[in-house]
Amino acid sequence: MATAASAGLDPVLGFALVGALGVGSQWLAWKLRLPAIVLMLLAGLAVGPGLGLLTPSEQFGFLMQPMVAIAVAIILFEGGMSLSLKSLSDAATGVRRLVLIGAPLGWAASAAALHWIAGLSWPTSAVFGGIMIVTGPTVIAPMLRQARLKKRPAALLHWEAIVNDPVGALAAVLAFELVVVLADATSLSHALAQLTLGVATALVLGAAAGWGLVRAFRNALVPEYMKVPVLFVLLLGVFAVSDHLLHESGLLAVTVMGLWIANAGLPSYVEMRRFKEHATVLLVSGVFILLAANMSLETLMTLDWTALAFVVVVILVARPLPVLVSLAFSNITWRERLLVAFTGPRGVVLVAVAGLFGERLAALGFEDGSRVAPLAFALVAATVVLHGFTLTPLARALGLNATETPGVLIVGGSRWSTALAAVLKELDLPVMVADPNHAHLRMAREEGLDTFWGDILSEAAEDRVDLVSYDKIVAATDNDAYNTLVATDLAPEFGRENVFQLKRVRQASARHALPATLGGQAIGANDTYFEANARLAEDWEFRSTTLSKAFTLQDWRECHPAAVPIADLGPNGTLRLLGPETEPKETEGTRLLAMAPKRLERKEDRRDPEGRDTLKAE
Known part of the structure; x- marks a missing residue:
């Protein structure tokens, strides 16, 4: 019955429903002072596996994956555009430690939890563990807006989320390439060389695109009314080319491009950023609705007590431990360390990339690859709901709210x-x-x-x-x-x-x-x-x-x-x-x-x- 209902829903109506649910959830969350991500998650589950009104993979077919990929790229680019190096200030040490020390430790801890708690094989755990590094700028930004944290803990969470998103995707790429090498018995050095070339190309493409765009805008080579369209076209081109050379490296390229533009001091930067923020609100809500609605009841039913135990271990051990170790003996106060350690919501990038690599692992013969997507969804749902409701009280208890009453x-x-x-x-x-x-x-x-x-x-x-x-x-x-x-x-x-x-x-x-x-x-x-x-x-x-x-x-x-x-x-x-x-x-x-x-x-x-x-x- 659900299939018939979804098949009868016109794709245009499907797009309209996604937009209405996404924006409606954000407005209702603002009105009720609730975490917007939680309402979007519930709305997607309601119209998808709940009522069977929307099954995105059927309505949009092969376009579903590219739409989500492009949306995630734009979201990460907007996040990069919000990373002004001047705003980093005294949080720079903490961010460096979270990325350089915390990310590898988080990868290892997540892989261990996947293998020993969720029961996945080591190859699948290594790939999925890399993706779990990400903490989701799509969910962190709305939470920070609601929690009203002090400047440094807010900067730590925001920068970690933006920077670690492409890092986590590339970690998954690295692990997946190694799995392919072991499966095909090809040259390990060849796989590593391909990976290095892809990452270097992404960095160069992102920086070159940012530099070229800044030069063009400053020298009045683009009229004012065309700046945003040119920006969008260049963004899509950089993402597509980099991703073609190495899967998921496009996320790194667009993040670098956004970071370059953010620190270039463009006169029209504020207008571009505001437009990008508006676009991101639409994209975040749309992608969350799509991914939640695309979950089937059969997939959700595969989640058992091991999935629950896995989520609990990630929230209480695999996330806090790497953060506390990486921030030890730094200028970050113990209160700020605790807040960051116990705040790790996952978002769109985790679900999208995990689903992609789960399918690829299953195609290689790893049967547990099919469990990656439901586990990723369970982790996202649990962390979004938990941190959405606990971040503000936790910050208040630790004295890290900017103010109780604005x-x-x-x-x-x-x-x-x-x-x-x-x-x-x-x-x-x-x-x-x-x-x-x-x-x-x-x-x-x-x-x-x-x-x-x-x-x-x-x-x-x-x-x-x-x-x-x-x-x-x-x-x-x-x-x-x-x-x-x-x-x-x-x-x-x-x-x-x-x-x-x-x-x-x-x-x-x-x-x-x-x-x-x-x-x-x-x-x-x-x-x-x-x-x-x-x-x-x-x-x-x-x-x-x-x-x-x-x-x-x-x-x-x-x-x-x-x-x-x-x-x-x-x-x-x-x-x-x-x-x-x-x-x-x-x-x-x-x-x-x-x-x-x-x-x-x-x-x-x-x-x-x-x-x-x-x-x-x-």
Whole structure:
């Protein structure tokens, strides 16, 4: 019945279903604050082996394998483009150790677990063990986005995932070539020479393609509107040529190409990277749905207690032990070592490459090659679910979260900015004031606030400011054009709904007015820089008030008719910055932050009888 249903599903409808499930799972995960990979995995299993609505190998036939291979190549290329060497900073030692020491040790430990626990032969274990080095950038990136780790542990996990993906694939290639040599009794030196030539070619192709693309873009040999198409075509060409010379070496080539472009300082790099990130979201969701849906009930039923024992040993021994050994006696703290050791989710590359080599091993006469794909899927499913739900609590327990509650970054040092930052700090929210002018930060420093002296859009800010600690930004300098630039540039990273700026001064001439489509949202009463600071000069102040059943929002409005709501902080710690048209929440326990004229009564009478109203004056 499942076969009939899947056979009757048009391939175009199949593509549409995959897209809808992938993007829908990501949106639902964002809405419910759940790991997106877990929902995609469940969705794929539901429409595939569960309901029989989709069987990708039947709908898409021989195109299934090339589609997954190209998608994985693009995902790895985008990962390479995110690896700026400047962002590596103090995590460089740890990353080198994880790749040079941890990867070989992980290969050996994984192969041992496959042989002694899962019962696979040594040749099959050696090939599959090489693939298991990878930790999956497709799953690490969404997890890091949700867990909000501190900079160094996040960099360790991110770099390890990207770099080890092609390394793991090449390790599998090396093991497979040796297995072929032993099976065919051909020359070992010939196989090693072919492998060396393939790896060298991949490195040269990737570096040459990156160098050539950078030169072409810098010398204006490619028009702006064609840069992304040219990038895609070159990427596919490099992957195809390298993979033709040596299977799976294309992953290494595209990663090197992305790494080269990321560190070339291209003016159009940010736009290209954002487009690639959007494409990657679609590809990751699509590939996960496809691979999960392509699993059959018969294959899943082959998983027994040995598969469970294998997964447990990998999670508790084969992953942590190599990581702890490779990071021993380094500058990485023991807390960071534990977090990295017990965070090793596998993803798309493992399932895709394992399935490919499992089929090849079976064709060579190794019967246990057919067990590689279901074991890989079990490992991916278990680690994705486990780490998806435990990474945030584990990081919190080890004190490696960037912040428990994300705060506000205020760009522009002024009396208004300092007063707002001070009252946010009193609410136990992370807050920082940044300004290129050192003198503008004097009041903020006197208040004991965190400050950054420099341009928030500079590379120095990327290295020194932990932006993960903040999920909202307020552009509040005395330069309207700069405020608009900051809000526009950071909107894709923070989300446009989380970027605010003070109102621009109305320009008398249309030729000097900035487009209304640029910039951030209005905040408070939609004052200009000068109007906002004038309120404080006219004896206004910031106050925070806790709403309750005895003191509702209506009561607050009656007590403070002239007050201007700026933000509200929900009982669960969710902060919202409010615009002139946004109504504060009326939930009991909400902390309401507003600007209001100072009271004239004595200080001891400023609180209401239950002590609900506090104030912060400049």
